Amino acid sequence: MYECMILCYLNLKKLFMNSNKNITIVGAGPGGLTAAISLAKNGYDVNLFEQNNDVGLRFNGDFQGLENWSDEEDTLKVLSRIGIKINFLCHPYSGSDGLFYGPKLQKIQVKTSRSLFYLVERGSNGNSLDQGLRRQAEDAGVNILWGRKLDSVDSQAAIVGTGPKAADAIAKGMVFKTSLKNQFIGFINNKIAPKAYAYLLVNNGKATFATCMFEDFKNEKLYYDRALRVLNSVIDIDIVEPKEFGGFVNFFNEPKISKDNRILYVGENAGFQDALWGFGIKYAMLSGYYAARSIIERNNYDELCKAYLYPKLQTSLANRWLFAHLYNKGYSYLLKKMEALDDVIPALRKHYNTSFSKRLIYPIAQRWYKTRLIDKQCMHEHCDCVWCRHGKLAHASSDIG
Numbered sequence: 520m521y522e523c524m525i526l527c528y529l530n531l532k533k534l535f536m537n538s539n540k541n542i543t544i545v546g547a548g549p550g551g552l553t554a555a556i557s558l559a560k561n562g563y564d565v566n567l568f569e570q571n572n573d574v575g576l577r578f579n580g581d582f583q584g585l586e587n588w589s590d591e592e593d594t595l596k597v598l599s600r601i602g603i604k605i606n607f608l609c610h611p612y613s614g615s616d617g618l619f620y621g622p623k624l625q626k627i628q629v630k631t632s633r634s635l636f637y638l639v640e641r642g643s644n645g646n647s648l649d650q651g652l653r654r655q656a657e658d659a660g661v662n663i664l665w666g667r668k669l670d671s672v673d674s675q676a677a678i679v680g681t682g683p684k685a686a687d688a689i690a691k692g693m694v695f696k697t698s699l700k701n702q703f704i705g706f707i708n709n710k711i712a713p714k715a716y717a718y719l720l721v722n723n724g725k726a727t728f729a730t731c732m733f734e735d736f737k738n739e740k741l742y743y744d745r746a747l748r749v750l751n752s753v754i755d756i757d758i759v760e761p762k763e764f765g766g767f768v769n770f771f772n773e774p775k776i777s778k779d780n781r782i783l784y785v786g787e788n789a790g791f792q793d794a795l796w797g798f799g800i801k802y803a804m805l806s807g808y809y810a811a812r813s814i815i816e817r818n819n820y821d822e823l824c825k826a827y828l829y830p831k832l833q834t835s836l837a838n839r840w841l842f843a844h845l846y847n848k849g850y851s852y853l854l855k856k857m858e859a860l861d862d863v864i865p866a867l868r869k870h871y872n873t874s875f876s877k878r879l880i881y882p883i884a885q886r887w888y889k890t891r892l893i894d895k896q897c898m899h900e901h902c903d904c905v906w907c908r909h910g911k912l913a914h915a916s917s918d919i920g
């Protein structure tokens with residue numbers, strides 16, 4: 520009887536505590552899942568709507584890199600600080616684990632004082648980043664509603680992390696099995712990856728090869744075939760059970776991060792994407808974390824993003840403009856400079872962080888790059904539409920809680 524009363528009291532207390540703590544999240548990508556984990560761990564009732572029946576279905580078991588150069592703090596420490604455990608494949612690669620090839624196929628190895636990036640797998644396999652985050656969300660008590668595509672959100676507070684809406688850059692590649700040892704190869708060459716790069720990532724008998732392009736999308740097959748020929752010319756490679764894939768990323772030159780002070784946008788849906796090279800995972804997770812913090816601590820999401828995400832985002836757009844104007848000659852020069860450095864990490868960090876010259880270039884880059892985003896879905900003000908930003912206070916800061 521006494522036990523029953525205590526149980527009743529605890530349930531009532533929980534109900535009371537959570538009565539104003541219902542949050543809707545749309546999209547179970549790294550952005551939405553990170554937000555969900557943070558909120559659930561802080562006592563919120565989180566309903567996470569995912570249009571597919573599993574996480575990671577936008578991806579294909581391909582390897583991606585969690586970059587480790589843009590912050591002083593190691594990326595694994597950043598993840599630990601924001602409450603994310605490493606329960607997924609996350610393999611460090613330093614400069615000595617790979618090579619870069621320039622436009623004339625000049626071979627370059629860079630030196631690094633720590634890992635250059637952490638290799639992660641994307642998709643629905645058990646070891647993927649997506650599945651790892653899913654497990655952490657479920658352990659924290661997040662209620663994931665599978666197969667539920669949400670086009671509008673009418674709850675008091677919502678976070679939307681539905682990924683890219685348009686293709687500002689595309690990738691074409693394949694995943695395959697191979698007997699090659701763990702390694703990475705990066706190619707910088709406009710003939711195989713216009714204004715971007717191609718990459719090979721090998722980990723424990725599995726590999727990903729892809730070429731990315733920031734322009735001339737209609738010739739993607741041509742660039743991909745050329746890239747494959749170049750790959751075969753620099754390495755003796757066995758390609759077993761290849762499966763082709765394609766993908767795209769979306770960056771806008773001005774992120775739109777909240778609507779009507781109520782819906783907070785995270786990840787690529789908000790425009791958080793590294794405009795230089797498309798390394799968007801860290802942005803997605805950090806913006807998810809800041810959106811959650813803004814709700815938990817009643818902080819202003821816009822202010823958090825201004826302090827921690829915008830400066831790098833703006834610099835990445837300035838860098839994109841610069842990189843696109845270097846052409847193959849410039850890439851050769853850049854690689855040579857990188858090879859001469861004792862440690863490329865601080866040099867890369869310097870380029871990823873804001874400076875006087877980058878601030879000057881930013882407005883030019885802003886005018887130069889018009890996003891390919893066409894917002895078709897809804898035309899009325901103060902709507903609940905997941906996609907559009909037509910609300911009168913579309914750019915207003917957020918203080919929901």
Ligand SMILES: Cc1cc2nc3c(=O)[nH]c(=O)nc-3n(C[C@H](O)[C@H](O)[C@H](O)COP(=O)(O)OP(=O)(O)OC[C@H]3O[C@@H](n4cnc5c(N)ncnc54)[C@H](O)[C@@H]3O)c2cc1C
Nearest residue numbers: 546548549550570583584669681682766786787798799800
């Ligand atoms: C080929 C390729 C290679 C890449 N390589 C790298 C890399 O090496 N390093 C790096 O940092 N980044 C890389 N990126 C970018 C990175 O993958 C993305 O920036 C990151 O996944 C964005 O996370 P997100 O949470 O914003 O969105 P997503 O990962 O796209 O997740 C969005 C989720 O929302 C769901 N969803 C969409 N609409 C709805 C709806 N209406 N209702 C319910 N659910 C919905 C989707 O199904 C999806 O699960 C790469 C991208 C591609 C395509």
